[in-house]
Amino acid sequence: MRNWSGYQTAKRELIRSLSGTVLEIGAGSGANFAALPDDVEWIGLEPNRRARAQLTRTAAGRRVLAAGAEQIPLPEASVDGVLSTVVLCSVGDLSAALAELRRVLRPGGRFVFVEHVAAPRGSWTYRLQRIAAPFTRRFDRGCNPARDIATAITEAGFTTTELDHYTMPGLIPIPFIAGAATR
Numbered sequence: 410m411r412n413w414s415g416y417q418t419a420k421r422e423l424i425r426s427l428s429g430t431v432l433e434i435g436a437g438s439g440a441n442f443a444a445l446p447d448d449v450e451w452i453g454l455e456p457n458r459r460a461r462a463q464l465t466r467t468a469a470g471r472r473v474l475a476a477g478a479e480q481i482p483l484p485e486a487s488v489d490g491v492l493s494t495v496v497l498c499s500v501g502d503l504s505a506a507l508a509e510l511r512r513v514l515r516p517g518g519r520f521v522f523v524e525h526v527a528a529p530r531g532s533w534t535y536r537l538q539r540i541a542a543p544f545t546r547r548f549d550r551g552c553n554p555a556r557d558i559a560t561a562i563t564e565a566g567f568t569t570t571e572l573d574h575y576t577m578p579g580l581i582p583i584p585f586i587a588g589a590a591t592r
Contacts, residue, residue, distance in 0.1 A: 410574050410575070410576060411573050411574060411575050412575075413575055413576060413577055413578055415575070416575045416577075416585065416587065419523075419573060419575075419587045420444070420494070420523045420587055421444045423521045423523065423571075423587055423588070423589060424441055424444035424445055424492060424494075424521060425444060425445070425446055426519070426521065426589065427445065427446070427449060427489075427490040427492060427519060427521055428446060428448070428449060428489060428490065429449070429450065429488075429489030429490060430449075430450040430452065430487070430488045430489050430490070431445065431449050431450070431451055431452070431488060431489065431490040431491070431492055432452045432453075432454060432481070432483065432488045432490070432491050432492070432513060433451065433452070433453050433454065433491075433492040433493075433494075434454045434478045434481075434491065434492070434493050434496050434506075434510070435454065435455065435456075435478065435493065435494075435495075435496030435499070435500075436453035436454060436455045436464055436473070437455065437460050437464065438460060438463045438464055438467055439453065439463075439464050439467035439468055440494075441492065441494060442467070442468075449490075451468075451471050451472075452471070452472045452473075452474065452483070452488070453468055453471065453472070453473045453474065454473075454474045454476055454477075454478065454481060455473060455474070455475070456475065456476060456477040457550070458475075461473060461475055477500065477501065477506075478493075478496070478500050478506035478509060478510065479500060479501060479502050479505040479506050479509060480505075480509065481509045481510075481512070481513050483513045484513070485512050485513065486512075486513070486514065486515045486516065486518075487513055487515070488513050488514060488515065488518065489514075489515055489518050489519070490514075490518055490519045490520070490521060491510045491513070491514055491518070491519075491520045491521070492521050492522075493510075493520070493521070493522045493523070493524065494522070494523045494524075495523065495524060495525060496524070497522065497524050497556065497558050497561075498524065498525060498526075498551075498552045498553055498554060498556055498558070499549075499550050499551035499552045499553070500551070501551065503556060503558070503561050504561065504564075504565065507561060507562060507565035507567070508565060510565075511565060511566055511567065511592050514592040515592070516592055517591060517592065518591065518592045519589050519590070519591055520562070520567055520589065520590045520591070520592070521588075521589045522558070522562070522586070522587070522588060522589070522590070523585065523586070523587045524558045524585065524586055525554065525577075525583050525584065525585050526556065526557065526558045526559060526584050526585065526586050527554070527555045527556055527557045527558075527584070528582075528584050534581060534582055534583075534584070535555065537581055538554040538555040539555050541554060542554060542555050554583075558586065559572060559586050559588075562590055566592075567590035567591065567592065568590060568591050569588060569589075569590045570588075570589050570590060570591055571588045571589045572586060572587075572588035573586065573587050573588060574586055575587065
């Protein structure tokens with residue numbers, strides 16, 4: 410378990426490690442642009458109409474796609490990297506989304522992810538996540554805080570090359586993972 414103070418540094422370094430053509434899923438308003446290397450050819454995927462309108466303005470001519478992660482409108486093996494920051498908790502079908510990410514990644518491509526995840530089963534935090542899940546799914550854009558995202562990434566056929574665990578301190582400690590996997 411890593412210290413939370415290193416989380417933002419790890420996130421920036423992971424994002425800076427991307428190169429070539431990069432697809433960012435759930436790109437929101439484009440908050441990760443500043444961390445990307447200047448020579449990256451960025452493509453944003455954003456299913457939310459309002460967020461996509463803001464993203465289109467922020468993206469300043471970069472390609473923005475109106476779709477969810479479960480059906481990415483790109484050819485197979487068309488990107489060098491995929492970026493996901495606090496998105497996989499809210500996709501409707503996690504297995505389908507991860508299969509699509511693998512499909513669009515070139516062989517050897519990097520999937521960089523920074524996600525909040527389920528606490529260890531049996532812990533009081535996990536029990537709270539399970540209780541909160543119906544409410545967060547309804548009122549927080551589909552977020553399911555009790556998803557075991559690290560296991561799902563492995564089960565989708567990715568090889569995890571880096572994985573660090575963090576806990577956001579507070580009344581309810583929120584577990585996060587930050588890492589990279591390859592196709």
